[in-house]
Amino acid sequence: MTEERTKKAHLLMGSTAPHTRSPKSTRIIMLDVIIALIPLLIWACYVFGLRALSVSAVSVLSCVLFELLFDLITKKPLTIGDLSAVITGLLLAYALPHTVPLWMPVAGAFISIVIVKMLFGGLGKNLVNPALAGKACMMFCFSSAMTVPSVLVKLGAFEKYIPVEGAWGTTPLSSILTPPSEGTMALSFESVLDQFLGYETGTIGEVSALLILVGFIYLLVRKVITWHIPLSFMATVALITFALPDNGFERFDFMYMLTHLFSGGLMLGAVFMATDYVTCPITAKGRVVFGIGCGLLTVLIRYFGERDGVALAILAMNLLVYFIDKITVPRPLGTSRKPLFARLIKKAEQEHP
């Protein structure tokens, strides 16, 4: 009898509902993001040469290594298997020019992984996007090395552009932010097309708007991200630059608007950095608010700071996520919630009857 009973106890395993789980684990989601990021690296190698690859490799390896070391030193379970450190490393490298000395990504990785991510409790606990925070610190510490090389030479027959070593001039974005002289700039359709396709200069990951869009569509199809942040972010920037251009450009100038969208880190930031799960709101409504805020700050920094403000805009909005989440809690089905205003009046009445 007891034998039978022990057999039975061994036979059936307990399990709590639901007894089936979606195949999409954290690691598979992260792998999808990496897949979406790879084409950008290949394009960067084509435009900038293998130097782009070595910067990225150093950045990824040091990010993974720092996370591993941190786990080992603090005697925590190893977390590098979730692949999030690889994404941080890739995004950090993508935000750097390919000309940085190779020790710089290591310093950036230390700030990103150890200070911004692991010291706050690891994956899911950090307040701001680690890659962007690393880039922002590097922007202030090594500002000259962080400037992108800008003049490109066109090789007539191959329609290929090669960056000229040591020439530091203007990118399409900086040329519209600080035009050489008033009114002389005319943006041609060809130059905008070049920016869209990726025949321009910039940091490693931001050159090809087309490939970023391809990555965006891949992530949407794989249901890794939702459309809310990228579209509200880009739409806000497009709307403001279309209606209220800066520096004497004419209103409703399509080419001016498209230069704002395709040049600089806007697309990369909107698709890959602002959508970082950990540092964006969790509700759809909150994500739209977040995207609009990012867009607004980006344009403000571009207009008044005369630099590409995508990284700083996203970092600033990251800090507001906690409050955005609080005010955008959805109303559960079948319950009624009084509008905020009515609640405030009621509260005031209670306190001062």
Add this chain to the structure above:
Amino acid sequence: MAFTFKGGIRLDEHKNTARSPIVPITAPSVVRIPLSQHISTACVPCVKVGDLVCKGQVIGQTQEGEGCLIHASVSGKILEISSITDAQGRQTESILIENDFEDRLSDAPAPCDKDLRTLTPEQIVEHIRLAGIFDAGTTPLPAFEKLSHAIGKADKLIVNCTECEPYVTANHRLLLEHPEQVVGGIKILLRALSLRKAYIAIEDNKRDAVKAIAKLDFDPEMIRICIMKSKYPQGDEGQIIYALTGKELPFGKPPADIGCVLFGAETCAAIYNAFAHGEPLIRRIVTVDGDGVDSPGNLLVPIGTPVSDLIRFCDGELSSINTIISGGPMRGQALCDTDSPITKDTCAILAFSKKQKRTPEKEGSCIRCGKCVESCPMQLVPRELYRRFKKNDLTGCEKYGVLSCTQCGVCSYVCPARLELTSKIGSAQTLLRSAPKKDTASPESSESERKEQS
């Protein structure tokens, strides 16, 4: 455009048994009939050990007259009346009947031979009560209670023919093979509710069942078939009502409060059988599937049959089975005993072998992906509820609407970090419901209480 609701997910359907006709199982040698088959007052036995009972004889009833009557599902001798642990882990009394294979029928619940039009609603309710019919749904209740609450209040009868859980095809087969029973039951319900029109809610993955119903000869003004999108949890009360009427089921209220009443397809068929053949609810259709059985199928099973009989009937090897789930994989209960009986609300038995890894992996850390928020059919923030429950902040849980959760399991299913969101939210609900009101009531509700007192 198919009707649907906000949120929810598409699941792998695994409807392997959709083409398997309903087969009656070989009669079991013993049946064990639990006296409490749903969350309601338990019945007390009205037979003694050693008594001979007929098939369809009442063996358990409640003193107050509420709850479902319990009938013997086979004829034979009462062997014992003892306590067992049911799927929810509660102790319930059960009656063990040894089958004498004589199939002596009890004549107590006679078929209703009167014209339906001459029956009063009260007579219909009483007949349904005597048949012990139970409506398994989001709020499981005896069918007669549901009906008598809705009489005069409801102006919309919705017949829930959806089956959104993977694997389960019991309702689908019922609609394909016996649509006349379902429609017959609808006619009786319409008469009791004095309504003219019923709405059949059915998903778009069961087009053949829609055709089977449409082929029947009935007044097209009487029944409208509403095609729903195949999505989980489309079969939930609140979600069906929202999809069909656009009204939200108010929190904690029965559907009758917004003029709707829902019955399952199997309930309708059982009501029809009770009126046409005088058959109480003593057997039901059960889908048996999973990789633990070699020939999955739909079985017609007497209530109280041990699960092991079903698995053997479907060529399953008990020793190779690791997990048995009673119900669908999203909401079902894992059984702890292979001899657990089939009850009135068992729609499926899923047996999984050791090969298939079903035990959840270790919980990771939340990456705030928002997938639980996107897919929650009740528009809750499961992640926030989970976090607050872990911090023992039950007041916060209540503020975030934890009691609205229907335990559909979607949040745990989609969570990439494999957090046990559903079961933790369930624990928070249990704690809140059992805790004394004072400690947990939100400021608003305590305020309204104060007003009521003054």
